[in-house]
Amino acid sequence: MERAREASRREAAAAAERLDVVGALFVLRCRESGDRAEWATDTWEAVGAQVAAALRTSVAMGSSYLRYAMAMRNRLPKVGQAFRAEDIDYRAFQTIVFRTDLITDAEVLAKVDAQLAALLARCPAVTRGRLSVAVDQVVADVDRDVVRRVAEAADGRFVDVDVIADGSGLAALAGSVLATAGRAFDRRLDELANTVCAADPRTREQRRADAVGALVAGSDRLACGCTSADCTAAARSAPSKVVIHVVADQSTVDGTGHTPAVLLGAEGLIPASLIAELAKVATLRPLMRPSGRPESGYAPSAGLAEFVRCRDLTCRARGCDQPAVCCDLDHTVAYGDGGHTHASNLKCLCRKHHLLKTFWGWRDLQLPDGTVIWLLPDGHTYVTTPGSALLFPNLCVPTGELPPIVGTAGKPPRWPSGEDADPCPNPRTKPGESHRHRAPMQSQGTGSRRRRPRRPVRHPGAGNRSRRAAALLAATSLGTCQIPRRIAPRPGPSRSSRGCTDSGTRMGESSMSARPRACVAG
Numbered sequence: 102m103e104r105a106r107e108a109s110r111r112e113a114a115a116a117a118e119r120l121d122v123v124g125a126l127f128v129l130r131c132r133e134s135g136d137r138a139e140w141a142t143d144t145w146e147a148v149g150a151q152v153a154a155a156l157r158t159s160v161a162m163g164s165s166y167l168r169y170a171m172a173m174r175n176r177l178p179k180v181g182q183a184f185r186a187e188d189i190d191y192r193a194f195q196t197i198v199f200r201t202d203l204i205t206d207a208e209v210l211a212k213v214d215a216q217l218a219a220l221l222a223r224c225p226a227v228t229r230g231r232l233s234v235a236v237d238q239v240v241a242d243v244d245r246d247v248v249r250r251v252a253e254a255a256d257g258r259f260v261d262v263d264v265i266a267d268g269s270g271l272a273a274l275a276g277s278v279l280a281t282a283g284r285a286f287d288r289r290l291d292e293l294a295n296t297v298c299a300a301d302p303r304t305r306e307q308r309r310a311d312a313v314g315a316l317v318a319g320s321d322r323l324a325c326g327c328t329s330a331d332c333t334a335a336a337r338s339a340p341s342k343v344v345i346h347v348v349a350d351q352s353t354v355d356g357t358g359h360t361p362a363v364l365l366g367a368e369g370l371i372p373a374s375l376i377a378e379l380a381k382v383a384t385l386r387p388l389m390r391p392s393g394r395p396e397s398g399y400a401p402s403a404g405l406a407e408f409v410r411c412r413d414l415t416c417r418a419r420g421c422d423q424p425a426v427c428c429d430l431d432h433t434v435a436y437g438d439g440g441h442t443h444a445s446n447l448k449c450l451c452r453k454h455h456l457l458k459t460f461w462g463w464r465d466l467q468l469p470d471g472t473v474i475w476l477l478p479d480g481h482t483y484v485t486t487p488g489s490a491l492l493f494p495n496l497c498v499p500t501g502e503l504p505p506i507v508g509t510a511g512k513p514p515r516w517p518s519g520e521d522a523d524p525c526p527n528p529r530t531k532p533g534e535s536h537r538h539r540a541p542m543q544s545q546g547t548g549s550r551r552r553r554p555r556r557p558v559r560h561p562g563a564g565n566r567s568r569r570a571a572a573l574l575a576a577t578s579l580g581t582c583q584i585p586r587r588i589a590p591r592p593g594p595s596r597s598s599r600g601c602t603d604s605g606t607r608m609g610e611s612s613m614s615a616r617p618r619a620c621v622a623g
Contacts, residue, residue: 414488
C-alpha cells in the first residue's frame with residue numbers, strides 16, 4: 102500500500118504540474134498575440150485546442166484543463182499551492198473550483214482562498230462530500246452576498262409538466278424545488294416502486310415513473326404488473342411515511358443565525374434563510390447531549406442514537422460518505438467484550454465497513470470527542486473526525502472518559518500489531534464467488550450479532566484511550582484533522598421557554614404527509 106500511496110502522491114504532483122504548464126502557455130500566447138477576444142477563435146480556444154492535441158484528448162477536455170489552470174494561477178493561488186504540495190488530488194481541486202466559481206468579488210475570493218488553504222493543510226484527506234460541505238461553509242462565512250443569491254435562486258423554484266406531442270401518451274416533468282421536498286419525493290418513489298412482487302416485468306426506472314401516478318392518486322402502493330394469481334404484492338405492508346432529517350443550529354431555526362443546516366444524506370448545505378421557513382411546517386425536536394453514564398442495554402436509546410448520528414453525519418470509515426441515517430451504530434469496543442453503550446464508544450459505520458471491522462481485521466480506537474483512529478491490516482493508521490466538526494463543533498465536545506475495560510483473560514486488552522492481527526477468517530475459495538455469507542440486513546441500525554465464537558479481545562483499555570491515542574498520533578505522519586472552529590457554540594434559549602438543547606442544535610424531519618413532523622437528529 103505504501104507504493105500505491107506514493108503513486109497517488111506523484112499523480113497529484115503531476116496533475117498540478119500539468120496545470121502549471123497549461124497556464125504558463127496561455128499567458129505566453131496572450132503576451133505574443135493579445136487576448137483577441139473579438140476573434141471568432143480567440144486565444145483561449147487556440148490554447149485549448151493546442152493542449153488537446155498535445156495531451157491526445159478532446160478539445161473540450163483541453164479547454165477544461167485551461168480553466169482549472171487559470172483558476173489555480175489567478176483565482177485560488179493558495180489552494181493551488183496546497184495542490185502542488187500534494188495535500189489534495191485533482192478531483193478535490195476540481196470540486197473546490199466548481200463550488201467557488203460564482204464568487205466575483207476579489208477580496209472575498211482571496212479570503213476564501215486563504216481559509217480553504219489553511220483547512221486543507223490541517224485536514225488533507227476528506228471525501229468529496231465532506232469537502233463540498235467544508236467549501237460551502239467557508240463561502241457562507243466569508244461571502245454574505247451568498248444570502249441574496251440563495252434567496253434569488255429559491256424564488257425561481259418551479260415545476261413544469263409538458264405533454265409530449267408525439268402520440269406516445271407521455272409527459273415530461275421538470276422543476277426546481279426545495280432540497281427537503283426533492284429528497285422526500287425521491288425516497289417516496291423508491292418505496293412505492295418496491296411494493297410490487299419480484300415477478301413484475303418493469304424495470305426500476307419504469308416503476309419509479311409509474312409511482313408518480315400512484316403518489317398523485319394518494320395510493321400507498323403501486324399496482325403490480327405481473328399476471329400471476331399468486332401475486333404476493335398485496336400481502337406486503339404499505340411503506341412507512343418518508344422522513345427527511347435536517348440538522349440545524351437553534352439560532353438558525355429561530356431566524357436569528359446564519360449558520361447553514363445539513364440535510365442528512367445530501368451533498369452541500371441548506372441556507373439559513375430556507376431553514377427558518379422549513380421550521381414553520383416541520384416538527385422540531387431538540388438534540389439532547391447524552392448523560393455521562395453508560396446505558397445498560399446493548400441497543401442505544403433513541404436519544405443516544407440520534408445524538409451519535411447527528412455528531413457523525415456519515416460513516417466514520419475513511420473515504421466513506423454513506424449517510425448516518427443508513428448506517429449501523431457500532432460499539433468501538435464490542436459490547437460482548439465489556440464495551441459500553443455510550444457516545445464515547447459508539448459511532449456510525451455503513452454495513453460494508455462494519456463487516457470489514459468484524460471479519461477483515463480493521464481495528465479502531467475512539468476518543469471522547471468522536472475522533473476515530475483506524476489501524477488497517479497493512480499496519481497503516483488513519484484518523485477521521487465527526488462530520489459535524491466544522492458546522493456544529495459543539496457536538497464534538499468530549500462526552501466523557503469511560504471506565505477501564507478488562508479483556509476476556511482478565512488483563513487489559515492490547516492493540517494488535519501487524520504480526521498478531523487476526524487473519525482473514527472467511528476467504529473466498531474462487532474468484533468471483535457470490536457473497537453467500539453476507540450478513541442479513543437488520544431493521545435496527547445497530548448491526549448484526551456475530552454467530553461465531555469471539556476471539557480474545559485486542560483493544561486498548563478505555564482508561565488509557567487518551568494516552569494511547571496520543572502515542573499513535575505521534576507515530577503517524579497523518580496527525581489529527583484539526584478543523585478550525587469558526588462557529589462558537591450557541592447556548593440558545595432556556596429549556597423552559599423553548600425546550601432547547603445543551604448544544605443549541607435541532608434536527609427537523611420533513612415528511613411527505615400534510616404536516617411534516619420532525620425530531621432530534623441522531
